Amino acid sequence: MGERTANVHDGDIGATITGLAAVIHDRRTASPEESYTARLLTGKEDSLLKKVVEEACEVVMAAKDHDHDHIRYEAGDLVYHLLVVLERYGITLEELAGELDARRH
Numbered sequence: 001m002g003e004r005t006a007n008v009h010d011g012d013i014g015a016t017i018t019g020l021a022a023v024i025h026d027r028r029t030a031s032p033e034e035s036y037t038a039r040l041l042t043g044k045e046d047s048l049l050k051k052v053v054e055e056a057c058e059v060v061m062a063a064k065d066h067d068h069d070h071i072r073y074e075a076g077d078l079v080y081h082l083l084v085v086l087e088r089y090g091i092t093l094e095e096l097a098g099e100l101d102a103r104r105h
């Protein structure tokens with residue numbers, strides 16, 4: 001487990017997600033030896049998909065413990081891995097936003 005200290009954001013949250021997605025996209029051409037993201041993008045499909053399930057379970061366990069800092073930490077892991085899934089399968093943030101917007105009522 002890494003650092004669980006809160007670094008609360010007071011800026012543009014969309015820019016944070018867009019920036020992270022752009023870094024993940026750029027890692028498509030990075031060396032898998034040097035980049036964890038590159039390994040997830042080019043390695044076995046199941047390794048990435050299992051990681052998403054594992055991170056989702058960790059969010060659930062942290063939530064069951066009502067552990068605020070741990071939930072936030074594990075949610076960060078889950079969102080990062082989900083963004084890697086979107087990149088690997090060619091789904092853009094614009095598509096995701098369109099999907100979410102279409103559900104508004």
Ligand SMILES: N=c1c2ncn([C@@H]3O[C@H](COP(=O)(O)OP(=O)(O)OP(=O)(O)O)[C@@H](O)[C@H]3O)c2ncn1[C@@H]1O[C@H](COP(=O)(O)O)[C@@H](O)[C@H]1O
Binds near residue numbers: 002034058076080
């Ligand atoms: N946001 C992340 C990010 N979040 C999580 N991780 C990695 O995801 C893995 C999570 O695995 P685990 O859950 O097993 O590890 P853990 O969280 O330490 O431990 P537990 O939760 O199991 O207790 C760790 O190796 C983390 O380093 C991330 N790796 C990279 N990024 C971003 O991606 C960028 C590019 O990273 P590289 O590909 O490494 O260059 C970085 O600059 C970051 O912005």
